[in-house]
Amino acid sequence: MRGLAKFVMTGRKQAFLAVLLLGLVPLANLLNPVIVGLVLLRKGTREAAYVLAWAILPIGAWAMAGDPVPLIMLIGISGLAYLLRETESWEFTLLAAIVIVVCVEFYHRLQPAVLDAVFLQFDAYLAVNSVQDFQPEQFREVVTSFIGAVYMFLAIVLLMLARWMQAALYHPGGFQKEFHGIRIERKVALLLLGLMLLANFGVLLPASWVLYLILPLMFSGLALIHAVVAWKKLSTMWLTALYAFLMVPVVAQLLVLLALIDSWYNFRARFKSAV
DSSP states (O other), X not given: OHHHHXXXXXXXXXHHHHHHHHTTSTTGGGHXXXXXXXXXXXXXXXXXXXXXXXXXHHHHHHHHTTOOHHHHHHHHHHHHHHHHHHHOOHHHHHHHHHHHHHHHHHHHHHOGGGGHHHHHHHHHHHXXXXXXXXXXXXXXXXXXXXXXXXXXXXHHHHHHHHHHHHHHHHXXXXXXHHHHTOOOOHHHHHHHHHHHHHHHTTSSSOGGGHHHHHHHHHHHHHHHHHHHHHHTTOOTHXXXXXHHTTTSHHHXXXXXXXXXXXXXXXXXXXXXXXX
């Protein structure tokens, strides 16, 4: 990845070539948003706009062919990279990701045909297995939000990859320090907690939006675990085990709880003062 970042940052023509070629390859086309994010973070919006224009060509073709994910990532990461560059705040950027993914969900609701293939396959499964007491509308709402949460998680990870590339070239070790410092402040944590409670009871917000609201806290919890492992010089096997079980609901819930507690107690500051 460092070699790709170095090639892209060599010049505008190299960046154009990279997004055009990578954009033609399935899965590898997800690196297009990373490249645009890298250029935006380092060189600003004007230079990134040129790269974005070339990146849209192959990714737009994929969207027309039925795969909108790279295009969604491109638009989302470009916006998040701009906010991160301007604010230098991961907390603000993570909150902005919620707004972006809500917009994506509204788009899916206004254009239900985008997800029709998913629901048609599930309808066929139900017809074969004769599932009772099934509520199609509720299922569609949950699946739409789940897909949105996957988009949000992937966009944040790819943005972090772009930030890591930038640090690897121009500030070695800088991303680790920045990532370890990701923390949700107390007022923001209270806001997220309040919104989660409202969503959980179906008041004002759909219950499925809890998936969006927990992600900033989950990344904050992950950052804290990484910081503790680094400060205590623990084996990286702890992190390997954590990521191996990350999709287990109880592990994600513990990370969210840890982030909420950290918003009050600021474990990082306590660790630093104890050293």
